[in-house]
Amino acid sequence: MGMSSSFDISALVRQNILKLEPYSSARDEFSGSASIFMDANENPFNAPLNRYPDPGQLDLKRKIASIKGQPLENIFLGNGSDEGIDMLFRVLCEPGRDNVITVDPTYAMYGVCAQINGVERRSVLLNKDFSLNPHAVLDAVDERTKLIFLCSPNNPTSNTLEREAMLKIIDGVNCMVVVDEAYIDFSKGPSLLSLLKEKSNLVLLQTLSKAWGYAGIRLGMLFAHPDLVGYLSSVKYPYNINTLTIERAMKGLEGGEQTRTWIKEIIEERSRLAEALELLTFVKVVYPSDANFLLVQVEYPAAVYHYLMNKGIIIRDRSSVPLCEGSLRITIGTKEENRMLMDALKTLQP
Numbered sequence: 001m002g003m004s005s006s007f008d009i010s011a012l013v014r015q016n017i018l019k020l021e022p023y024s025s026a027r028d029e030f031s032g033s034a035s036i037f038m039d040a041n042e043n044p045f046n047a048p049l050n051r052y053p054d055p056g057q058l059d060l061k062r063k064i065a066s067i068k069g070q071p072l073e074n075i076f077l078g079n080g081s082d083e084g085i086d087m088l089f090r091v092l093c094e095p096g097r098d099n100v101i102t103v104d105p106t107y108a109m110y111g112v113c114a115q116i117n118g119v120e121r122r123s124v125l126l127n128k129d130f131s132l133n134p135h136a137v138l139d140a141v142d143e144r145t146k147l148i149f150l151c152s153p154n155n156p157t158s159n160t161l162e163r164e165a166m167l168k169i170i171d172g173v174n175c176m177v178v179v180d181e182a183y184i185d186f187s188k189g190p191s192l193l194s195l196l197k198e199k200s201n202l203v204l205l206q207t208l209s210k211a212w213g214y215a216g217i218r219l220g221m222l223f224a225h226p227d228l229v230g231y232l233s234s235v236k237y238p239y240n241i242n243t244l245t246i247e248r249a250m251k252g253l254e255g256g257e258q259t260r261t262w263i264k265e266i267i268e269e270r271s272r273l274a275e276a277l278e279l280l281t282f283v284k285v286v287y288p289s290d291a292n293f294l295l296v297q298v299e300y301p302a303a304v305y306h307y308l309m310n311k312g313i314i315i316r317d318r319s320s321v322p323l324c325e326g327s328l329r330i331t332i333g334t335k336e337e338n339r340m341l342m343d344a345l346k347t348l349q350p
């Protein structure tokens with residue numbers, strides 16, 4: 001096994017997608033500068049929102065390409081990372097036949113998409129210390145495995161997966177390996193983006209939803225081999241990224257300085273909050289975090305969760321998740337919000 005740069009991605013693609021004749025509009029066939037658009041049955045009034053957005057999102061992709069140092073043809077944009085995840089299933093996984101692997105506990109959308117698409121999901125557990133066991137993952141792979149999902153930093157365990165362990169998997173399989181880097185900006189570890197050129201079975205997911213502060217506009221970025229990006233693009237809704245999102249994303253991506261300031265402040269607050277939580281008698285473990293949240297093991301997690309909810313503070317109860325027994329997941333807020341959380345928790349303390 002093992003991946004070479006001449007690896008043929010189309011060998012992994014579903015037959016119906018290989019044969020697909022994608023939707024195209026007259027504007028796909030035209031490049032130049034027209035001034036009268038009578039091809040798409042748009043309303044001539046209410047400019048500029050009367051027009052359909054660019055299905056190829058070229059301007060936005062150019063901006064992302066320059067920020068991320070990636071060629072344009074390696075970028076797929078989705079209505080959140082969630083669209084990228086769903087498109088991977090629809091392009092690669094034959095329902096009722098193929099399978100995918102998730103390394104649990106992890107982000108629930110991989111499993112939800114598997115179920116919706118009628119695709120078997122094989123679950124491999126992280127080690128007890130939340131580290132990745134590449135051999136356990138490789139053991140679960142067979143010739144029908146199309147996708148392996150790794151999330152680094154991982155949600156909800158908040159740790160970065162070891163680079164060497166991820167590489168063992170990427171180099172050891174003939175399927176696509178998706179590394180979800182939604183929280184990479186909060187991590188000490190570097191992104192795997194620089195490996196994309198040499199690893200043609202690597203798919204990276206990043207998003208504007210976390211460090212960039214734009215969860216509301218829904219923009220997910222998927223980086224992969226141009227062949228795979230081509231298949232994903234032929235399956236997506238033609239106008240999957242709307243005009244308002246493109247506009248706000250273009251503006252938002254100018255704000256790299258602001259984003260870096262937010263990241264720094266969130267990371268500082270993360271340390272402060274972790275230290276404060278550790279002093280509480282009912283807190284057993286505050287796990288080290290490389291993300292913008294803390295996983296905290298407590299006594300009586302359900303009681304703490306409901307107590308906070310009654311005070312209007314909503315956190316996530318992960319206590320029934322394998323390896324996260326007794327644990328709550330808390331997103332880092334503003335300094336003021338974190339102080340209010342701590343005030344509430346100190347009152348709870350006997």
Ligand SMILES: *Cc1c(COP(=O)(O)O)cnc(C)c1O
Pocket residue numbers: 079080081082083107151155180182206207208209210215219220
């Ligand atoms: C929050 C999160 C995302 C972001 O999803 P979007 O659809 O881009 O908002 C992706 N992956 C993981 C693991 C997450 O926790």
